[in-house]
Amino acid sequence: MLNVFGSxxxxxxxxxxxxxxxxxxxxxxxxxxxxxxxxxxxxxNAFEFKGLPETVNERxxxxxxxxxxxxxxxxxxxxxxxxxxxxxxxxLNVYWEFTRFRAISNCYNKVxxxxxxxxLVRANQVTYPPLFMVESWASRIADAERTIDVYAKTMKxxxxxxxxxxxxxxxxxxxxxxxxxxxxxxGANRISGELQRAYQNPMDGPGLxxxxxxxxxxxxxxxxxxxxxxANTEKRERLITDEVQSNNQLIQLNKDxxxxxxxxxxxxxxxxxxxxxxxxxxxxxxxEQQELDMKQQQAMAKQQGGGKDG
Numbered sequence: 001m002l003n004v005f006g007s008x009x010x011x012x013x014x015x016x017x018x019x020x021x022x023x024x025x026x027x028x029x030x031x032x033x034x035x036x037x038x039x040x041x042x043x044x045n046a047f048e049f050k051g052l053p054e055t056v057n058e059r060x061x062x063x064x065x066x067x068x069x070x071x072x073x074x075x076x077x078x079x080x081x082x083x084x085x086x087x088x089x090x091x092l093n094v095y096w097e098f099t100r101f102r103a104i105s106n107c108y109n110k111v112x113x114x115x116x117x118x119x120l121v122r123a124n125q126v127t128y129p130p131l132f133m134v135e136s137w138a139s140r141i142a143d144a145e146r147t148i149d150v151y152a153k154t155m156k157x158x159x160x161x162x163x164x165x166x167x168x169x170x171x172x173x174x175x176x177x178x179x180x181x182x183x184x185x186x187g188a189n190r191i192s193g194e195l196q197r198a199y200q201n202p203m204d205g206p207g208l209x210x211x212x213x214x215x216x217x218x219x220x221x222x223x224x225x226x227x228x229x230x231a232n233t234e235k236r237e238r239l240i241t242d243e244v245q246s247n248n249q250l251i252q253l254n255k256d257x258x259x260x261x262x263x264x265x266x267x268x269x270x271x272x273x274x275x276x277x278x279x280x281x282x283x284x285x286x287x288e289q290q291e292l293d294m295k296q297q298q299a300m301a302k303q304q305g306g307g308k309d310g
Contacts, residue, residue: 027146027149028142028143028146031142031145031146032138032139032142034142035137035138035141035142035145036134036135036138036142038138039134039137039138039222039226040066040131040134042223042226042228043066043130043134043226044062044063044066045282046226046227046228046255046258046281046282046283047062047258047259047262047279047280047281047282048279048280048281048282049061049262049266049277049278049279050277050278050279050280051275051276051277051278052081052277053080053081053275054080055079055080055081055082056073056081056082056083057083060083061083061121064083064084064085065121065122065123065130066123066129066130066131067129067131068085068129069122069123069124069126069127069128069129069130070086070120070121070122070123070127071083071084071085071086071120071121072084072085072086072101072103072112072118072119072120072121073118073119073120073121073265073269074103074112074117074118074119075273076110081273082103082108083121084103084104084105084108085103085104085105086101086102086103086104086120087101087102087104088100088101088102089101089102089111090111097114098114099113099114100112100113100114101114101118101120103118115268115272119265119268119269119272120265121262121265122261122262122264122265123258123261124257124258124261125257125261133225137218137221137222137225140218141215141218141219141222144211144214144215144218145215147211148208148211148212148215151203151207151208151211152208154203155203155204155205155208224247224250224251224254225254226254227251227252227254227255227256227258228251229248229251255281259279259280259281262279263278263279265279266278266279
């Protein structure tokens with residue numbers, strides 16, 4: 001089984017000698033890919049359309065909005081309603097909007113007048129592809145994660161060894177044996193030499209915990225940008241009422257920067273084509289959390305008001 005899937009599942013064979021620099025680069029890339037895909041799925045799984053015509057692929061619509069920041073909804077005479085990638089085509093009006101859009105996809109290339117014959121679906125007000133933000137967050141979180149890996153592994157070797165150049169290979173073999181959790185037994189002549197020294201490694205537990213906190217804070221900030229309530233219990237206990245309110249308002253606003261413009265597109269689609277398309281949060285727990293945050297804000301505001309009166 002390993003022979004069949006080894007090149008994909010195990011590009012770093014743990015049973016062979018390998019180039020550490022190449023392996024480190026692979027691990028860096030894999031960490032970024034993991035976080036990029038994870039965050040991408042989170043972002044694109046928060047909302048859902050209802051009432052879309054059968055010819056409109058909802059998954060492809062969300063992916064188009066994610067990768068390009070916009071999509072074109074129109075009614076093709078032969079294929080029916082479609083939502084495809086697009087580019088501005090033709091002149092700009094007084095509001096710096098294109099008067100025509102070209103729908104582009106596999107074996108498809110047609111121009112439609114805007115807004116008479118199509119609806120522009122925006123991922124946000126400025127049609128900025130969310131991809132770029134997710135890519136930035138994934139890079140920072142992956143870098144923090146790999147830093148933790150290196151830091152923790154370095155703690156496994158609480159010393160730094162220096163020695164003569166001719167003994168470098170021998171010392172590297174010893175370090176590799178420790179790396180592989182082997183019990184090292186060697187002759188004294190292998191580690192003799194006046195120039196050989198072992199220095200204490202400055203890595204420590206508190207430093208490792210600080211790196212973990214840094215990683216979690218990056219992820220929390222990213223989820224806040226997604227509009228996902230992510231404040232853990234420890235963090236909530238340290239926040240004062242105004243800070244909790246501000247955090248909840250920011251989460252709601254971040255959610256609405258996407259939802260408001262998707263709702264606007266639904267209104268335009270229904271008005272132009274007489275359909276009943278709508279959009280909302282996809283999962284009930286997201287809706288429940290949204291209602292809970294609003295009730296919490298109201299309760300805190302009422303409590304603050306009562307305290308001031310007293």
